[in-house]
Amino acid sequence: MTAAQARTGDKNCRVVQWATGNIGLRSLRAIIEHPKLSLAGLYVYSDAKAGCDAGELCGLPPVGVRATRSIDDILALKADCVLYMPQTIDVDDLCSLLESGSNVVTTRTEFHHPARLDRAVRERIEAACRRGGTSLHSTGSSPGFITEAMPLVLLSLQRRLDVLRIHEYADCSSRDSPEMIFNIMGFGQAPNPQAEAGRAWYLREEFGPSLRVIAEAVGLSFDSVESSGQVALARKRTTIAAGVVEAGTVAAMRTTVSGMRNGKPLMSFTANWFVSYDIDAxxxxxxxxxxxxxxGDCPLDMHLHFTVPEARKAATTPGYTAHRAINAVRYVCAAAPGIRTSVELPQIVTDLSAQA
Structure with a gap:
């Protein structure tokens, strides 16, 4: 399928939204508002949401689609695609969806580089795709857009690459979630080497596969993928939306994932997450x-800034992840059966005709 065909095809894709967290709710709203997608069903994990109208759950008028907690209800819909956005994957559910004939686009990160999957799991998913004639694709903003789509465009100018560095900056000071900020992320806590090592391992698993697929796409490879992390401390007592960060506690964290080649980083992703600019680093x-x-032989330094005002940040930022998945639906539905990467799909072009 070409980009033009994906944007102008007459057939509306019937889509199921799976899960309604922050990203899932934004995805649900985008499906309902999309000119060439129709909401076929909604899967939820909460008993309180089961039976609720999908439109009302995401702040829109009723649309006549009720949320369900039954996968059998979803399988019976025979939807073209499922937007799969749970907190953790269930391989049984995933294979059932694919085998039933529904393609899957997911914001889960396990499938960016299929070769890194457990062999038995990969073979099981690929077999389900073959039986259902379906495909599975992982995407989002990070990893996804910034670690795959954008690098591919920038590398199209190069005939020699010395190093590719991606830096992510996230100011978490306006996030009013004490559990997430203090207990999960570890801001406002004393430095903890074990936590830093755990975060480095986690981000290596999240971003390493995405970097690998791009390296391989341009004919290169990594000898290994390494990660390391460090923290910086608040210089003074600081009040943020989630509470208070005392002086001398963690106010910023930096974690780098590097694809190594010949003893040097060839590609890297660095996450800079912080709640204060006033730090001891x-x-x-x-x-x-x-x-x-x-x-390389065509050096570049590109900056992309999120220009969302603080007051709209919580409502807007989920779209950075959800919308790329939405825009990928038609391409994934047209793809050959199997786990498909960003390199294997055409360039994803959005359809904005609803605002015309």
Whole structure:
């Protein structure tokens, strides 16, 4: 399928939204409002949401589609695609969806580089795709857009690559979630080497596969993928939306995932997450967004800043992840059966005809 065909095809894709967290609710709203997608069903994990109208759950008028907690209800719909966005994957559910004839687009990160999957799991999913004639694709903003789509465009100018660096900046000070900020992420806590090592391992698993698929796409490879992390401390007592960060506790964290080649980083992703700019390290923090540096025979330094006002940040930022998945639906439905990567799909072009 070409980009033009994906945007102008007459057939509306019947889509199921699976899960309604922050990203899932934004995805649900986008499906309902999309000119060439129709909401076929909604799967939820909460008993309180079961039976509720999908439109009302995401702040829209009723649409006549009721949420369900039964996968059998979803399988019976025979939808073209499922937007699969749970907190953890269930391989049984996933294979049932694919085998039933529904393609899957997911914001889960397990499938960016299929070769890194457990062999038995991969073979099981691929077999389900073959039986259902379906495909599975992982995407989102990070990893996804900034670690795959954007690098592919920038690398199209190069005939020699020395290093590709991706920096992510996230100011978490306006997030009013004490459990997430203090207990899960570890801001406002004393430095904890074990937690830093755990975060480095986690991000290596999240971003390493995405970097690998891009390296392989341009004919290169990594000898290994390594990760490391460090923290910076608040210089003074600081009040943020979630509470108070005392002086001398963690106010910023930096984690780098590097694809190594010949003893040096060839591609890297660095997450800079923070709740204060006033820290005891010279990290040159900037507002929410990304920086991509390319060193090669056509050097580049690109900055993408999120220009969302603080008052609209919570409502807007889920779209950065959800919308790329929505825009990928038609391409994934047209793809060959199997787990498909960003490299294997056409360039994803959005359809904005609803606002015309």
């Amino acid at each position: 010279d990290w040159k923090l900037r507002g929410d967004g990304w920086q991509v540096e390319v060193e």
